[in-house]
Amino acid sequence: MRPILRTSGEKKLVGCRLTMSFIDYKAEQLWQRFMPRQNEIERTSDELISMTVYSSTHFTGFNPANQFDKWAAVEVVNFDAVPDGMEPFTLNCGLYAVFNYKGLSTDSTIFQYILGEWLPGSDYRLDNRPHFEVLGSRYKNNSPDSEEEIWIPVKVKA
Numbered sequence: 713m714r715p716i717l718r719t720s721g722e723k724k725l726v727g728c729r730l731t732m733s734f735i736d737y738k739a740e741q742l743w744q745r746f747m748p749r750q751n752e753i754e755r756t757s758d759e760l761i762s763m764t765v766y767s768s769t770h771f772t773g774f775n776p777a778n779q780f781d782k783w784a785a786v787e788v789v790n791f792d793a794v795p796d797g798m799e800p801f802t803l804n805c806g807l808y809a810v811f812n813y814k815g816l817s818t819d820s821t822i823f824q825y826i827l828g829e830w831l832p833g834s835d836y837r838l839d840n841r842p843h844f845e846v847l848g849s850r851y852k853n854n855s856p857d858s859e860e861e862i863w864i865p866v867k868v869k870a
Contacts, residue, residue, distance in 0.1 A: 715809035723803040726753050726794050727785025734776040746784035752795040755786040763844040806841050811862040841865035
């Protein structure tokens with residue numbers, strides 16, 4: 713699987729955030745909290761954004777107990793009407809390797825491939841910016857026919 717390299721513009725997101733680790737993975741709880749309230753947000757599209765914000769050392773000496781912030785969000789025009797209990801987040805522009813993935817969203821082998829095979833063999837390295845998935849009209853939660861875009865922040869190796 714080969715990615716498409718894209719430069720993303722700035723995105724304004726509104727959603728819910730939860731701190732977790734790969735050992736104590738709470739994404740399902742996060743989405744269960746967010747989905748009933750998503751229509752309270754004045755959004756730019758029907759796409760959902762699943763975003764992960766890692767610390768700058770998260771992948772250095774990787775430990776599955778390392779904590780990170782996971783977001784369930786949607787894109788908005790501005791932050792004028794953030795619902796109570798939700799938060800704004802500005803996703804800065806930058807270069808991404810975008811993988812069009814088809815399969816179960818719970819199958820972590822795609823990330824093992826991206827980080828363990830594709831990235832080391834490419835001309836790029838991880839950039840310290842959020843990772844995210846765009847869950848559009850072809851996304852079908854827990855279905856092998858589900859499709860999503862996986863956006864991995866990269867920069868050219870020095």
